[in-house]
Amino acid sequence: MTTVSKKTYLFVWLALLAFLALTWGLANVNLGPFNNVFALCISIAKMALVVLVFMHGRWEKALTWIFIAAGAIWFLIMVDLTLSDYLTRKDITNARTTWKHPEQNPPTLMPGKGD
Amino acid sequence: MADAQLALQKQFDEMPQQKEAATLGMWAFLATEVLFFGGLFLSYIIYRTNYPHAFAEASHHTVVMFGTLNTAILLTSSFTMALAVHAARENNTKWLFRFLLVTIVLALAFLAVKGLEYREDLREHLWPGPQFRPDLPPQAQIFWILYWIMTGVHAVHVTVGVGLLSRMAWMTSRRKFSDAYYTPIEISGLYWHFVDIIWIFLYPLLYLIQRYS
Amino acid sequence: MNTATETVAPLIEHRIAKNYFTEGGHTLKSWLLTTDHKRIGVLYLISIVFYFVIAAIAAALMRMELITPAGDMVTSETYNKLFTIHGTLMVWFFLIPSIPAVLGNFVLPMMLGARDVAFPKLNLLSWYLFNAGGLLALYAVTFGGVDTGWTFYTPYSSTYSNSHVLTMAAGIFIAGFGTILTGLNFIITTHKLRAPGLTWFRLPLFVWSMYSTSAIMILATPVLAMTLTLMGIERIWGVGLFDPKLGGDPVLFQHLFWFYSHPAVYIMILPGMGVMSELVTCFSRKPIFGYHFVAFSSVAIAVLGFLVWGHHMFTSGQSIYASLVFSYLSYMVAVPSAIKVFNWTLTLHRGSISLSTPMIYALGFVGLFTVGGLTGLFLAAAGLDVHVQDTYFVVAHFHYIMVGGMVTAFMGGLHYWWPKITGRMYPEKFGQLAALTMYLGFNLTFFPQFVLGYLGMPRRYHAYAPEFQIYNVMSSAGASILGVAYLLPLIYFLWSLKYGKKAPANPWKATGLEWQTTSPPPKHNFHETPIVDTPPYQYSAEATEAELLSISNKETPYG
Numbered sequence: 001m002t003t004v005s006k007k008t009y010l011f012v013w014l015a016l017l018a019f020l021a022l023t024w025g026l027a028n029v030n031l032g033p034f035n036n037v038f039a040l041c042i043s044i045a046k047m048a049l050v051v052l053v054f055m056h057g058r059w060e061k062a063l064t065w066i067f068i069a070a071g072a073i074w075f076l077i078m079v080d081l082t083l084s085d086y087l088t089r090k091d092i093t094n095a096r097t098t099w100k101h102p103e104q105n106p107p108t109l110m111p112g113k114g115d
Numbered sequence: 116m117a118d119a120q121l122a123l124q125k126q127f128d129e130m131p132q133q134k135e136a137a138t139l140g141m142w143a144f145l146a147t148e149v150l151f152f153g154g155l156f157l158s159y160i161i162y163r164t165n166y167p168h169a170f171a172e173a174s175h176h177t178v179v180m181f182g183t184l185n186t187a188i189l190l191t192s193s194f195t196m197a198l199a200v201h202a203a204r205e206n207n208t209k210w211l212f213r214f215l216l217v218t219i220v221l222a223l224a225f226l227a228v229k230g231l232e233y234r235e236d237l238r239e240h241l242w243p244g245p246q247f248r249p250d251l252p253p254q255a256q257i258f259w260i261l262y263w264i265m266t267g268v269h270a271v272h273v274t275v276g277v278g279l280l281s282r283m284a285w286m287t288s289r290r291k292f293s294d295a296y297y298t299p300i301e302i303s304g305l306y307w308h309f310v311d312i313i314w315i316f317l318y319p320l321l322y323l324i325q326r327y328s
Numbered sequence: 329m330n331t332a333t334e335t336v337a338p339l340i341e342h343r344i345a346k347n348y349f350t351e352g353g354h355t356l357k358s359w360l361l362t363t364d365h366k367r368i369g370v371l372y373l374i375s376i377v378f379y380f381v382i383a384a385i386a387a388a389l390m391r392m393e394l395i396t397p398a399g400d401m402v403t404s405e406t407y408n409k410l411f412t413i414h415g416t417l418m419v420w421f422f423l424i425p426s427i428p429a430v431l432g433n434f435v436l437p438m439m440l441g442a443r444d445v446a447f448p449k450l451n452l453l454s455w456y457l458f459n460a461g462g463l464l465a466l467y468a469v470t471f472g473g474v475d476t477g478w479t480f481y482t483p484y485s486s487t488y489s490n491s492h493v494l495t496m497a498a499g500i501f502i503a504g505f506g507t508i509l510t511g512l513n514f515i516i517t518t519h520k521l522r523a524p525g526l527t528w529f530r531l532p533l534f535v536w537s538m539y540s541t542s543a544i545m546i547l548a549t550p551v552l553a554m555t556l557t558l559m560g561i562e563r564i565w566g567v568g569l570f571d572p573k574l575g576g577d578p579v580l581f582q583h584l585f586w587f588y589s590h591p592a593v594y595i596m597i598l599p600g601m602g603v604m605s606e607l608v609t610c611f612s613r614k615p616i617f618g619y620h621f622v623a624f625s626s627v628a629i630a631v632l633g634f635l636v637w638g639h640h641m642f643t644s645g646q647s648i649y650a651s652l653v654f655s656y657l658s659y660m661v662a663v664p665s666a667i668k669v670f671n672w673t674l675t676l677h678r679g680s681i682s683l684s685t686p687m688i689y690a691l692g693f694v695g696l697f698t699v700g701g702l703t704g705l706f707l708a709a710a711g712l713d714v715h716v717q718d719t720y721f722v723v724a725h726f727h728y729i730m731v732g733g734m735v736t737a738f739m740g741g742l743h744y745w746w747p748k749i750t751g752r753m754y755p756e757k758f759g760q761l762a763a764l765t766m767y768l769g770f771n772l773t774f775f776p777q778f779v780l781g782y783l784g785m786p787r788r789y790h791a792y793a794p795e796f797q798i799y800n801v802m803s804s805a806g807a808s809i810l811g812v813a814y815l816l817p818l819i820y821f822l823w824s825l826k827y828g829k830k831a832p833a834n835p836w837k838a839t840g841l842e843w844q845t846t847s848p849p850p851k852h853n854f855h856e857t858p859i860v861d862t863p864p865y866q867y868s869a870e871a872t873e874a875e876l877l878s879i880s881n882k883e884t885p886y887g
Contacts, residue, residue: 006201009197013190013193027326039319040319042319043316043319046190046315047312051308051312054194054196054304055308067139067146070146071146071147074146074149074150078150078153079153079157082157083161
């Protein structure tokens with residue numbers, strides 16, 4: 001197994017802090033829908049650094065990567081198929097515009113009850 | 116080397132086999148943890164998709180400074196944990212012990228900051244229920260329920276980590292580890308990095324929604 | 329050479345034989361603190377029988393109530409508690425551990441040629457977690473019960489129910505971690521502790537099934553843990569994620585719950601399928617037909633099983649689009665199961681079939697599981713499901729699979745491996761009688777329920793319209809026969825411990841490493857690590873004893 005040098009760890013740590021600054025900075029700028037995209041990408045980048053270097057992922061065998069991938073993929077399955085329900089419900093889609101006080105717009109989750 | 120052989124358990128034939136089994140076992144456990152937190156992240160995704168404005172408004176009441184500070188603390192603790200494993204690999208038990216200690220101190224600092232933050236949140240009436248601040252929409256309570264549960268479950272994992280690393284530090288002081296055998300240190304490290312990764316995702320989701328407004 | 333191993337372990341009859349009962353201590357403490365996977369398997373067997381009995385009594389009471397249309401034996405609240413107790417105990421404290429924690433624990437390491445599982449202490453911990461959870465469940469049952477159904481749907485469970493929901497949920501939460509540890513152990517053991525020469529495609533199919541089951545266990549159970557936590561939080565604090573007043577959605581609970589619970593039902597059938605492959609090959613003296621297909625089907629079932637959970641929610645307010653997607657995926661998951669049934673059937677074809685007790689159970693499985701599986705397809709069609717959802721049709725479907733399938737396979741496996749586990753033979757005639765009685769009793773109990781469901785009788789009702797009575801009476805009559813069929817093995821297994829014929833190392837002349845050691849096995853399973861150089865199931869209808877065995881034994885129990 002390759003030994004990772006302390007210097008590599010130091011660089012990764014500094015990179016992580018830089019990403020932290022970046023993610024905080026970008027949140028203060030209005031980029032519309034890209035705020036979410038960038039935030040997610042930066043988080044994934046940080047995770048990748050931790051997994052690959054700190055957790056030695058780069059030097060792990062394929063079997064370990066199957067385990068890592070399984071966790072990620074199964075989480076995504078759960079999110080994806082659940083979203084397939086929520087994104088295709090008509091009444092919630094309509095409610096997703098502006099918030100109104102419940103007196104003016106009572107929350108309703110039963111389909112077909114009028115929009 | 117005699118210590119290393121003593122650590123070989125009867126069901127294994129060789130030390131490398133035992134080490135691989137332990138490492139693989141920890142990765143499998145971390146996969147279960149992904150799914151465990153996954154239920155919370157799923158709920159967050161569903162509700163934020165449905166109530167984006169309420170979530171944005173609600174998240175503006177989190178204390179970004181505490182969140183950012185805690186992220187930096189945890190990232191650094193991951194760094195020191197990696198250095199601890201590195202020291203073990205180099206048979207440097209003195210620095211292994213020191214880096215473990217620093218990691219523990221950083222973890223406790225994280226918990227301390229979290230405690231201060233929770234106190235602030237409670238003062239701001241951000242505990243869901245009848246006393247929840249009325250100037251926020253009802254869906255904001257969903258955000259705050261998720262906040263308390265997600266950070267709470269995470270804090271429990273941090274606490275467990277403190278216990279785990281303390282035991283590692285104690286075992287180090289009893290000279291249980293050398294460059295021939297330091298598997299528990301490594302797999303404790305894996306656990307600790309995972310706790311860090313969860314927070315890496317929690318931070319932007321909880322603290323950084325539309326901070327420009 | 330047809331022998332499975334190159335090393336020969338001597339079979340020497342000692343007056344006091346050295347095996348895992350006699351080695352490792354005789355005291356209760358040595359059993360309660362054991363890390364021997366074989367002892368842990370036995371401990372699990374005792375535990376699950378205990379919970380099975382309680383859950384069966386609940387079922388008996390239900391079936392007694394349902395003999396008459398009026399709800400005159402128990403109140404509706406009590407009836408709700410009965411079916412909840414029956415469901416929760418059967419699912420979490422009997423079926424899920426059954427084959428994995430009993431037969432898997434005992435036999436899996438031996439099938440791999442290993443001395444134990446990868447993490448023996450975690451194995452013991454899993455048994456304690458199981459029982460800690462079970463104690464909480466027992467408390468809930470004893471001190472008033474739970475009435476939400478085993479599915480704990482919100483908002484009833486989180487807000488309105490006045491029963492011991494939290495205690496039961498906590499019990500399931502803790503027991504769930506026992507399941508996760510078992511699954512984790514099996515996965516790592518299969519990867520890391522295989523004997524030399526034992527490649528993946530030389531493994532018995534039971535191992536493939538246990539591996540796939542374990543993958544489901546570790547990926548699905550954590551979601552259940554979180555789901556119960558969220559429901560519990562809403563119950564304790566009065567506010568939660570499923571509360572419509574805040575904009576929450578009770579159906580989200582169902583998504584989270586079924587994401588676990590559908591794969592859980594595959595935990596409750598895959599191990600049975602693994603046992604089937606062992607029984608069908610041994611008792612037709614033939615290698616399995618299509619080994620690779622059966623192996624990959626196990627994996628396919630585990631994977632596809634995670635993609636179909638929405639078929640439990642067709643009528644819950646899920647969007648039509650999502651229902652379509654889940655319906656389609658549910659049809660796909662039936663395919664690997666069908667492949668397996670096809671392959672077992674073709675294994676039987678031109679085999680030399682002996683109708684020993686395990687084989688009777690196996691043959692019963694084929695028929696009963698097929699009925700259960702086919703009726704699953706009825707339910708997977710969203711349009712048809714609208715009519716039979718929450719009726720006895722669903723109840724019949726899952727009992728055909730879980731009882732007609734899994735419990736049958738468990739009984740078959742228990743009879744098959746009983747000589748290995750205890751060193752004793754059970755009385756064969758009684759075994760065959762019980763197996764046949766079970767088959768008849770089961771069909772009488774559950775087939776009428778298909779008709780009931782189709783005619784519209786709802787499930788979880790303690791009273792029903794009078795026109796349904798005839799089928800309910802048939803069902804209850806069948807249930808009493810089924811009770812006898814379960815009582816018989818309980819009695820004769822216990823009897824066999826003292827009076828049963830002493831078992832040879834390989835009473836069935838089966839292939840597989842577990843038969844290459846004594847019955848019962850020594851503490852570390854093998855005197856020398858076996859080396860494997862042949863595929864599994866090297867049966868031949870004309871083979872002689874000497875060709876098949878390294879340990880030959882002239883005396884066969886049943887001739």
